[in-house]
Amino acid sequence: MEQVNVRWYVEDVAAHSAPVVIAGLPGVGHVGKLVVDHLVHVLSAVKVAEITSTLFPPQMYLSEDAVLRMPRNEVFFAPGSASSPGVLLLAGDCQSTTPEGHYILGNAYIRVFELLGVKRIYTLGGYGVGRMVETPQILAALSSASLKDEVLSAGAVLNKEEPVGGIIGAAGLLITLGRLAGMEGVALLGETSGYLVDPVSSTAVLDVLEKLTGITADRTELAELASQMMTEVSALASTIQRNNADDLSYIG
Amino acid sequence: MEQVNVRWYVEDVAAHSAPVVIAGLPGVGHVGKLVVDHLVHVLSAVKVAEITSTLFPPQMYLSEDAVLRMPRNEVFFAPGSASSPGVLLLAGDCQSTTPEGHYILGNAYIRVFELLGVKRIYTLGGYGVGRMVETPQILAALSSASLKDEVLSAGAVLNKEEPVGGIIGAAGLLITLGRLAGMEGVALLGETSGYLVDPVSSTAVLDVLEKLTGITADRTELAELASQMMTEVSALASTIQRNNADDLSYIG
Amino acid sequence: MEQVNVRWYVEDVAAHSAPVVIAGLPGVGHVGKLVVDHLVHVLSAVKVAEITSTLFPPQMYLSEDAVLRMPRNEVFFAPGSASSPGVLLLAGDCQSTTPEGHYILGNAYIRVFELLGVKRIYTLGGYGVGRMVETPQILAALSSASLKDEVLSAGAVLNKEEPVGGIIGAAGLLITLGRLAGMEGVALLGETSGYLVDPVSSTAVLDVLEKLTGITADRTELAELASQMMTEVSALASTIQRNNADDLSYIG
């Protein structure tokens, strides 16, 4: 087993190529992962390649029937339709276990993207603000200033002061490594509390992404997750309020 | 010294080969280690190979007469008898000091297994549940769904939700790496508190393992350890109860 | 991408060479970084080379227009003037993520310095003393005892007992690695609290550096930062005193 292993699942790579890839790996609020996992599902995407790595955690996952599998990231191809262009999707379980590994894995993804004809990379993620957010703002970060107008029109905001400390991990690195390989890149980061898996922020990221890519995806399931989250958060807030009231009555 | 070093202890490898290997390295509750160390002893197994590695902790052990030795994992061959088939056993001191090292060592064990004709790997371990368990459940995780009926008949349960977060370390990794080399694999994890070395859980794992492999092993010593543990735990529980009572009398 | 990547920004390396390099990377109180970033600005230095590395954190920075860039360290050339000699400057975002990486990166910087004709290295930094310092002392550490009189004349002090534990990171390592390549070296460390970014200490380091190198640099901006810091620290001290008084009145 090499440090990074790419296994191809299709014979005809050209038939599964597309100029756009959308990457959503685990991270803050799983904002990006929720969107891309959703797209894999609703766009009936087919698996093109699987990346396993000794740089991933040595943590085996249980699939159906308790069959074990390695941690992996996967590239899918979603064929286009009348209303939606064909795109590639990078989804998966994990990121690197070491700082250096992020660069090594990032380069491996870029090599796969090159073979699949990618010209533009979208990376999706979240950035934590430490409080619940009902209408999340979407920050964009770019490979080039020439993309500025395009992302502003799609509803994202640009703010070089946020996130403080820059973007850590694949969401940022794929943009800079992609640029070295001649690819354009846009990172879209949804505002999120940082405490919870956040489908509300994911939905807001998907809004911007759809405007940018022309993809239209059924979003029933993602909307249900988001609505369910808002209900749970409200219930939690009520409970906390009631408990505080109880505490006061105790003192009184 | 290479990153992984295999030293062979037998000249005739074929005479020490077997289609089944049982691996029990240190881990949660030392559940797997207790079983395999016990089997090495009661099946009069002979040492076939020793693995040392710069990926093991730089921590030297004292043997008899205070002679120092390196941390090591060992492969033993237990010859078959009328009532028990020949098997290989992987036992030892430690696992890797780094995430990447788990993969490197895992591959090294698989290469040794290949040379010894292994077709099926059993890995034994524990999974912590945070409370004392008198009748531990044994979870199985598989290389393939085709093994499902076999492990259920032997008394194991399948539950893709447990352990939460999957299986970390050699117990899971040897199954997935083994599958890449064409081997079947079954991980058997005994329910355990996670706080103590747990021969009770080990005994329950051995029950399932014996049904699956046809091995029959004298278990006097393991049973004694288990009975001793239950006595100690009861004594501890009584002391705690008495102390709690004392505390209350103090308040009163 | 290699472990260390050097990208040259000038065609005529000889025209951008100088016998002296001044290095100020992030560290205690950002004392060294503030000085060198200031010099890059006021000496209208031009970028000669950029170092990126898989040993840097996988943390992408946002530039103007929210364009992403990799963490990087940069070598600049400040052309000489009637009153100031030409010098090279090493500035940047970060140091290594691992102990071993410090050595690997240090050697890469030295190779770049060799190509640029460097004969003497100044490294600038801070050393924390755990209390606010109004008139910081500047410690010097040397590649050779023959530099002793020169640094003492410039106002630095020599004290082999400080900093306790020696000098960690690039400020020390560039001196010892440089010596292996035949370069002289002087580390200048400004006394600082260790709690705050400290332009006051930076100004004191610049005093000594100017005497040693003959550089004269407009220091309006650095002086403003320092004066602003002293005002803020005074305000903070008053607030703390007032709060303490409040606390006492509460008790009374």
Add this chain to the structure above:
Amino acid sequence: MEQVNVRWYVEDVAAHSAPVVIAGLPGVGHVGKLVVDHLVHVLSAVKVAEITSTLFPPQMYLSEDAVLRMPRNEVFFAPGSASSPGVLLLAGDCQSTTPEGHYILGNAYIRVFELLGVKRIYTLGGYGVGRMVETPQILAALSSASLKDEVLSAGAVLNKEEPVGGIIGAAGLLITLGRLAGMEGVALLGETSGYLVDPVSSTAVLDVLEKLTGITADRTELAELASQMMTEVSALASTIQRNNADDLSYIG
């Protein structure tokens, strides 16, 4: 700079060879380091080789006149006299920054020892017991049971249960790596509190070492350090007792 760098300081290696090396690197209570640093001094040892490494901390030391130097370990040759045989000494600043580095450095030391004709390695260290010890016991750990009688006659004790967890770092590893290269080895560990640099334990280790090697070394300085330590510990104990009394009077 390679991962491990050996620089030789003598031209005639044969004239600086000896069958015995005594290693005392930093560790618990600096017990081993104190002994070997003392021997380097009183036996007028000459420097034979210096080891620097990217596996050492990136922490530069200040020598006389504030000259910086890399962390290093050094091999010295102490010429024999009428009353004392010639021996080699391994002394130095540090051990590895990573578990794997311990093995890599250990092998490098063994290669140097081979070139210098070493047949037997003594490693010196301490083992912490968590309380002050006035008459420290010296534990021995061996490369072979055949050395048992020899170390017992010299006053060391053998106890395969101690230190619990075995011996971590160079003191243990040089014995097992040396054995792979055909060298005998004895680790001598002085009982020590684990809280303080402990010249009392070092003196007890030196007693055993002298009986084993036939070395006789002036020990005025080491005895002074030990006597000074006992005085300081007594003073500290009195202070603590007095403070406790004060506390009681306060309650009273």
